[in-house]
Amino acid sequence: MDPPRRRDVNKSPTYKTWMKLHICDITASLVSLSPSFASESTFFFNGHPVRWVTLVGTVTSIDEQEKKILFSIDDGSGQCINAVARRDSMTGKDMPRLHSTVKAKGELELYHDAWQLKLMSLEPDVSFETQVEFWNEANENHARLAKTDARKRSKHTV
Template sequence: MDPPRRRDVNKSPTYRSWMKLYISDITASLQSLSPAFASESTFFLNGNSHHPVRWIYIIGTITCIDEQHDKKIIFTIDDGSGQSINAVARRDRITTKNMPPLHSTVKAKGELELYHDAWRLNLKSLDLDIPFEAQVKFWNEANENHAHLLLEKTDARKRPKHA
């Protein structure tokens, strides 16, 4: 499969918006990374060149906190989808006041980066104490995104190829 053209990627609505996703959707897309876009932290959902993504938004539980680095703190976030992701925050952005405790539910936004053959999230923001209603709303929207993108992938298989 040829890599997608830059103009097609730029036009995609998934490329220019914060996508609410399951972590399992992200890790499944590892195989669909196009080398042409790897340096831009762009991956393609479901291997579909019509769905480039660079900014993601997840809600999950912090299952591990690694503070053993001088310039960063690494949070492992699990959203219950069967996968987890490491989220990296610069140490100067995390204070004792906004440090999430272990097992807290957080909303994380950031860009993806491929690091040692695994995705990690470079945090732009990390919100604590997400109310249950906001979590339910997020999961409903993530379910809609997931279903919509899966449906488009199925529809794309049914379309006849042009000669």
């Protein structure tokens, strides 16, 4: 299948919005990654381009380095994703704790042939109600995007 055209990707409603998705949807997209978009932090879920994602999950590891902080997020979907933040952007109240539930927003980037989340914002200690609301919205996004393969609908719109 041919990769989508740049102008079609830019018009897509999924490209310029925060998409709430499962981590397994993101990691599975590596199989269908278009090489022309690999350097642009864009993956395709059923033909829909996605650049910015919101995730909710449990912090399973934290690695503090000199200039950055890496932590792993597990959302219970069977996959984990690493998140990376600049050390100077994380204050004491924003710093995630091990085994706490967080809401992370960021841009995806490929690092050693795996997706990682380049963190833009982090909400630590999210409530159970927030988690349930997130999962419901993520499930709706998953079902909606799985039903409609954008490239099959029309070759001119994504």
